[in-house]
Amino acid sequence: MDDFYREVIIDRYKNPQMRGELDPHDYSYQDDNPLCGDEIRIDLRVNGDDKVTEAAFTGHGCAISMASADMLVESIMGKSLEEIKSLSKDDILELLGIELGPVRLKCALLSLKVLKAGIYGMEELEEELL
Amino acid sequence: MMAPKKALDPRKIRADFPVLARQVRPGVPLIYLDNAATSQKPSSVIEAMSHFYEEMNANIHRGIHQLAEEATIAYEEARNRIAKFISAESWQEIVFTRNTTEAINLIAYAWGLANLQAGDRVLLTEMEHHANIVPWHMLSDRQGVVLDFTPVTDDGKLDLQAYQDLLLKGPKLVSFTHMSNVLGTINPVEELTRMAHDAGALVLIDAAQSVPHLRVDVQAIDADFMAFSSHKMLGPTGIGVLYGKKDLLNQMPPFLGGGDMIKRVKLDGFSTNDAPYKFEAGTPAIAEAIGFHAAIDYLDALGIENVHTHEQELIGYALDRLEEVPGVKVYGPGPDEKGGVASFTFDGVHPHDVAQVLDQDGIAVRAGHHCAMPIHEKLSIPATTRASFYIYNTTEEVDALIEGLYEVKKVFG
Numbered sequence: 022m023d024d025f026y027r028e029v030i031i032d033r034y035k036n037p038q039m040r041g042e043l044d045p046h047d048y049s050y051q052d053d054n055p056l057c058g059d060e061i062r063i064d065l066r067v068n069g070d071d072k073v074t075e076a077a078f079t080g081h082g083c084a085i086s087m088a089s090a091d092m093l094v095e096s097i098m099g100k101s102l103e104e105i106k107s108l109s110k111d112d113i114l115e116l117l118g119i120e121l122g123p124v125r126l127k128c129a130l131l132s133l134k135v136l137k138a139g140i141y142g143m144e145e146l147e148e149e150l151l
Numbered sequence: 152m153m154a155p156k157k158a159l160d161p162r163k164i165r166a167d168f169p170v171l172a173r174q175v176r177p178g179v180p181l182i183y184l185d186n187a188a189t190s191q192k193p194s195s196v197i198e199a200m201s202h203f204y205e206e207m208n209a210n211i212h213r214g215i216h217q218l219a220e221e222a223t224i225a226y227e228e229a230r231n232r233i234a235k236f237i238s239a240e241s242w243q244e245i246v247f248t249r250n251t252t253e254a255i256n257l258i259a260y261a262w263g264l265a266n267l268q269a270g271d272r273v274l275l276t277e278m279e280h281h282a283n284i285v286p287w288h289m290l291s292d293r294q295g296v297v298l299d300f301t302p303v304t305d306d307g308k309l310d311l312q313a314y315q316d317l318l319l320k321g322p323k324l325v326s327f328t329h330m331s332n333v334l335g336t337i338n339p340v341e342e343l344t345r346m347a348h349d350a351g352a353l354v355l356i357d358a359a360q361s362v363p364h365l366r367v368d369v370q371a372i373d374a375d376f377m378a379f380s381s382h383k384m385l386g387p388t389g390i391g392v393l394y395g396k397k398d399l400l401n402q403m404p405p406f407l408g409g410g411d412m413i414k415r416v417k418l419d420g421f422s423t424n425d426a427p428y429k430f431e432a433g434t435p436a437i438a439e440a441i442g443f444h445a446a447i448d449y450l451d452a453l454g455i456e457n458v459h460t461h462e463q464e465l466i467g468y469a470l471d472r473l474e475e476v477p478g479v480k481v482y483g484p485g486p487d488e489k490g491g492v493a494s495f496t497f498d499g500v501h502p503h504d505v506a507q508v509l510d511q512d513g514i515a516v517r518a519g520h521h522c523a524m525p526i527h528e529k530l531s532i533p534a535t536t537r538a539s540f541y542i543y544n545t546t547e548e549v550d551a552l553i554e555g556l557y558e559v560k561k562v563f564g
Contacts, residue, residue: 025507025511026507026562031563056519057501057503057519057520057533058520058527058533081533082501083502083504083507084501084504085504125503125507
């Protein structure tokens with residue numbers, strides 16, 4: 022128990038630092054995990070160098086999914102979109118500081134999935150427009 | 152004065168289930184409350200299956216040799232045993248499938264293809280498991296069949312007036328669950344069947360949650376088709392049953408093609424075997440049928456009425472105790488109208504987190520939508536935590552669940 026629900030996870034779940042919406046935004050994407058009903062939306066603003074200047078998330082779900090979203094969004098401040106694209110499962114697990122089985126891993130990774138889909142999706146759209 | 156005699160003695164029963172002696176983690180015993188997903192297996196079932204492989208493993212219905220004959224007899228004895236257990240008229244009405252899901256799909260494909268056309272209606276309910284929704288959606292996509300759903304009332308029961316009204320639309324088939332795997336609601340299947348028959352419809356009953364827990368008499372209910380699984384009633388996974396009235400099964404075209412389901416095969420065609428073999432293409436789950444037989448023997452020795460009474464006692468106790476926990480809300484009807492299933496939400500805590508905290512204490516519950524998204528949507532909740540009971544569960548385990556929920560409160564409070 023102490024391992025799984027580390028104080029920081031419960032704290033982030035109850036008192037998220039990065040919750041909110043950005044309007045206008047440069048990137049925004051929303052997705053859900055229908056298996057458990059978790060839902061996450063992430064909004065980003067970037068500067069001319071494609072570095073994240075502001076980021077926020079909204080949504081609902083279990084403590085693992087919400088805490089991971091909060092920590093992930095905080096961790097990408099100042100990062101370039103290219104750096105964000107290279108984030109992996111291990112980076113999320115490192116942020117959370119716990120080990121997860123296959124079912125809970127899906128909870129933890131939803132925010133990363135949303136973040137990457139937002140960035141890739143927008144770029145593809147831009148390529149189409151060019 | 153003597154204490155009233157209990158329906159079952161779970162302490163004695165537990166000794167027959169090897170896995171219940173396991174510690175989930177060192178010093179943490181297993182408290183298994185996920186029986187609606189699958190039950191644990193007694194030694195007699197495990198041994199019956201090992202015995203088959205060690206003593207008589209052979210393919211059935213073909214070989215002339217001694218082992219093949221013994222295997223064939225054991226497999227067919229299982230079929231006979233199941234027929235008696237649900238009071239079917241004949242063993243020919245028992246088709247072995249992989250599980251409840253496959254049995255329902257068999258009806259949707261074989262009966263549905265032959266008997267339903269675009270615009271024909273099938274009447275389901277809002278409390279169905281996905282296994283009794285998706286095959287009909289697929290049939291609808293293929294053949295233009297129209298689906299109706301009997302609504303569920305706020306107290307978790309079928310709205311019988313709405314059901315009567317939907318029957319007026321003239322469905323060809325009505326399919327409903329005997330017992331909801333989320334709400335635990337035990338539906339009045341005899342009444343529902345009579346009303347459907349009066350409206351000219353055939354009736355398929357999803358009995359996955361009822362046959363393991365209460366006396367089910369297919370002839371008294373007058374069901375046309377019924378589906379259930381071995382693994383929820385102490386037997387192995389990989390085998391289930393489609394019950395069908397003999398004349399209906401014989402009129403149906405086959406489902407899967409292959410060996411055993413044919414009488415004769417030529418290069419330009421084939422003729423089908425009689426029911427039930429017509430629906431059992433390929434080598435079936437032989438050891439599993441034998442394990443299933445042993446499971447029914449075990450349940451019958453306890454008395455299925457005693458099983459039901461024991462679970463009524465447990466769910467009554469569990470509902471009382473759950474009510475004590477602030478923030479817990481249980482869904483479904485009261486204990487008199489439901490089986491041993493308690494699905495609940497916990498204010499401010501996601502079911503995944505509830506289940507995760509409980510798991511730390513060795514308590515196994517299910518969290519999610521339990522393969523029944525529509526009923527959760529109806530209740531306007533994304534997911535629930537579900538505790539479900541069986542013959543080996545005790546009131547002490549219910550107490551442990553409640554203590555675990557207070558622990559959840561402490562972690563997330």
